[in-house]
Amino acid sequence: MDIYSQIKKIVSLSLEKKKSTYLRGDIFQRSISTKNGQLGTVNTKILTLRRLLKRKNIFEQNNYSSRMKSTGSLKIGRVVVSATVILLIFVCGGRDYALKKLQEIEYFKVTELSITGGSVLSEKELRVMAGIIAHQTSLLGMDTEKIEAKMQADPWIANAMVQRNWPSGVDIEVEENIPLALLLTKTTKGTELHYIDKKGHTFILLAPGGNIDYPVVTGLSEIEDELLRGAALKEVLIFLNKARRNDPHLPIQSLSEVHVTKEGGLVVYLVDYPFPIFFGNGNTKQKYGRLVEVLKALYKKEKGKDLISAVEYIQMDYLQDKVLVAQDGQG
Numbered sequence: 584m585d586i587y588s589q590i591k592k593i594v595s596l597s598l599e600k601k602k603s604t605y606l607r608g609d610i611f612q613r614s615i616s617t618k619n620g621q622l623g624t625v626n627t628k629i630l631t632l633r634r635l636l637k638r639k640n641i642f643e644q645n646n647y648s649s650r651m652k653s654t655g656s657l658k659i660g661r662v663v664v665s666a667t668v669i670l671l672i673f674v675c676g677g678r679d680y681a682l683k684k685l686q687e688i689e690y691f692k693v694t695e696l697s698i699t700g701g702s703v704l705s706e707k708e709l710r711v712m713a714g715i716i717a718h719q720t721s722l723l724g725m726d727t728e729k730i731e732a733k734m735q736a737d738p739w740i741a742n743a744m745v746q747r748n749w750p751s752g753v754d755i756e757v758e759e760n761i762p763l764a765l766l767l768t769k770t771t772k773g774t775e776l777h778y779i780d781k782k783g784h785t786f787i788l789l790a791p792g793g794n795i796d797y798p799v800v801t802g803l804s805e806i807e808d809e810l811l812r813g814a815a816l817k818e819v820l821i822f823l824n825k826a827r828r829n830d831p832h833l834p835i836q837s838l839s840e841v842h843v844t845k846e847g848g849l850v851v852y853l854v855d856y857p858f859p860i861f862f863g864n865g866n867t868k869q870k871y872g873r874l875v876e877v878l879k880a881l882y883k884k885e886k887g888k889d890l891i892s893a894v895e896y897i898q899m900d901y902l903q904d905k906v907l908v909a910q911d912g913q914g
Contacts, residue, residue, distance in 0.1 A: 685721075686721040686723050688723070691721050691750055692720065692721050693715055693716070693718070693751055696710065696753050696755070697748075697752070698757070700758055702759060703759050703760075704737075709734070709757060712733065712737060714730065722753070727745040730743075734755075740758070740760070741758045741759060760784075761781070762778040763780055763781045763824070763827065764778075764798045764800050765777065765778060765779070765798070765799045766799075766800045766804075767800065767804070769804050769805065776795075777789065781827070783817075798823065798840060798841055799839070799841070800840075800842075801841070801842045802842045818864070821871075832879045833871075836854070837854055837855065838852075849862035858894050862900065870900070874906075881894065893911050894910055895911065
């Protein structure tokens with residue numbers, strides 16, 4: 584018999600010994616009789632019954648207190664025994680052996696796994712990524728930091744937090760990298776499209792069959808000056824994050840392309856209309872607000888036709904605080 588089996592036997596015997604004292608004092612016997620061996624007159628019987636009931640109540644109160652103390656002692660005893668068992672396993676078998684045996688305890692094996700925060704990745708994909716298997720993985724010895732690092736290694740995961748929910752549950756909360764746009768870059772192999780987040784960080788290459796329902800940022804990789812490229816990216820992000828609020832006249836879904844010129848200026852194209860919208864350099868936040876007002880007016884109909892259908896181009900930096908809307912070749 585190995586040390587683990589011996590300890591299990593010791594624990595079992597200890598608990599049985601505790602239980603044997605649980606109902607101590609439960610048996611109460613008393614006989615009451617008169618001189619002639621009978622219960623006497625009716626009045627005597629009534630008095631006798633009253634005395635019996637009174638004694639019974641006192642006994643039950645005392646017995647209840649005794650049981651409560653016994654139950655409390657039993658709980659404390661179990662804690663002490665459990666701590667002793669763990670210490671004995673550790674001393675006799677070493678840390679690794681102790682951890683292995685503790686992980687075999689069914690009570691601490693995962694039965695509930697909660698995952699929140701996923702939208703791009705399915706719950707099934709996140710479960711596989713975490714590597715936690717129901718009724719096999721134990722909370723004892725589970726390395727939560729290792730699981731978090733493993734999940735965050737996936738380009739779609741920005742942050743992951745894994746918490747034990749004792750005795751047999753695990754809660755996982757993930758924060759995904761949410762695409763804001765697609766960034767077109769030129770490489771020695773040709774052109775590539777990467778997803779970028781709201782901070783402008785590229786986090787994954789667009790795979791065949793991937794979601795392309797995002798505005799495409801072009802021209803940025805062709806700017807050689809690093810400072811100018813950084814400033815242009817900042818203006819692009821200001822514009823896209825404003826559009827992400829989905830104003831009904833200029834939601835992000837209505838944007839087809841945001842082109843960056845070599846001078847760092849922005850040119851915006853809509854999905855439904857081919858004309859360019861020249862933003863120029865700087866003041867993008869204010870220009871966005873003006874463009875919303877311009878489009879609100881252009882979407883109105885005149886003689887049954889949308890005014891926006893006749894637009895040739897829109898120039899947001901025509902003059903200070905002025906916008907130029909060119910229609911049918913006329914300003």
